Amino acid sequence: MYFNRKRSDVRLDMISRDEQGEIAHKSMTSRTHERLSNAIITARFRPGEKLKIEALTDEFDASLGAVREALARLTSEGLVSARPQRGFFVALISRRDLIDLTETRIEIEQTCLASSITHGDLTWEGRVLSIGHQLSKLSVGLHDRGGNDSNEWHKYHQRFHEEITAACANSWWLKLRQQLFIQSERYRRLSGPLNENGRDIDAEHRAIMESVLARDITTARALLA
Template sequence: MTAVPVKSLTEQTYLQIRDDILSCRHRPGTRLRIKMLCEEMGASLGAVREALSRLAAEGFLESTAQKGFRVSPVSVEDLEDLTKTRIAIEELCLREAIRLGELEWETDIVGAFHRLSRLPDAFAISGATDVQAWSSANETFHSALVSACRSNWLLRIRAMLFDQADRYRRLMAISTKVDRDVVGEHRAIMEAALARNADLACTLIAEHLQHTADIVVELSLQNMDAEPTGD
């Protein structure tokens, strides 16, 4: 039996903890105990420590001297700042993608939208599996929209902001059902992009992202913080 390379095990540990944070299994404010994670995941101390340090550098965790790591808390103020920054970066990426995108770009957008539109809306479901499937398809669609952008730095920043925003959206999805025509919003964005109407596409994407943030604020997301646990 071939042993799994250490690097692969470390990467698997990182991806699992990251997914547990995004899916809200590890809720905001929760203290993550390294020993417990090692036992639960069957991972080495080194792999867990490296994964936690990496997640802290990406903003998913906070590291405190003598107290270890905890999942970064959420707040209305942070969400508002995140949303404003995300909209600015998203518009830059989308404008360049619309300017440079060719037939393959258009085809990818249409295909991603079709798949997303066929899945149960994450705002109307509560099952973890359905939410995960929708979230993955949603990410694919939004990534397809900007895939023709040639700025690697813009795309890296955008991906980081998307993941941070996704944690807020998933918190909302598991907390309540929301009456919202997400398919209609996505369709309008797609049609504007394919029509090469950059101004309209950027206006619609900004409204789409802001709408999500506004719903989270209305749900008083601050009250959903988990109390940090003791060491």
């Protein structure tokens, strides 16, 4: 009986170690995906640039498997293209793609926003107000910096758009919105400073927040266009 118990204990320990290894691999893959995605969005890797797996394993301190899985995910998300016998490359950009992307993103985000305004509760309103206030504080002085917004501003800007649409009742719309927003962010980062056309970024986002909190769907949709 003692021997059987020990064998059972060893088997459970082995299963536990296997599960821990799988969790660690998934964590490494997710971390690698996030860091590589950010590097592409921020244009550290330029459109058309080849992504060498061996170099990425060193740069991101990740295994070959984690890098390959991250590249596969980014390919499905449209940030990376896989070319037979040639490897992985940062997806190319074009004026036509930007026009199509912008049109689709606006339509999907407007749909998500309308649903979110309809279904959002008081807790959601509080989160919108909080993130809107934080984004506004970071936006102050953006014009003085020549539109050279920091990575922190980008983080809160993304969170702002996530939060105002968070109460949307359709999970597939939200998934599409997120993917389209990331693609748009890549184009925006490549386009240059935010205030190059004299835009008041802070005023734009405050107006969106106020219309959302006022439950004014028509105005909120128009401001996103």
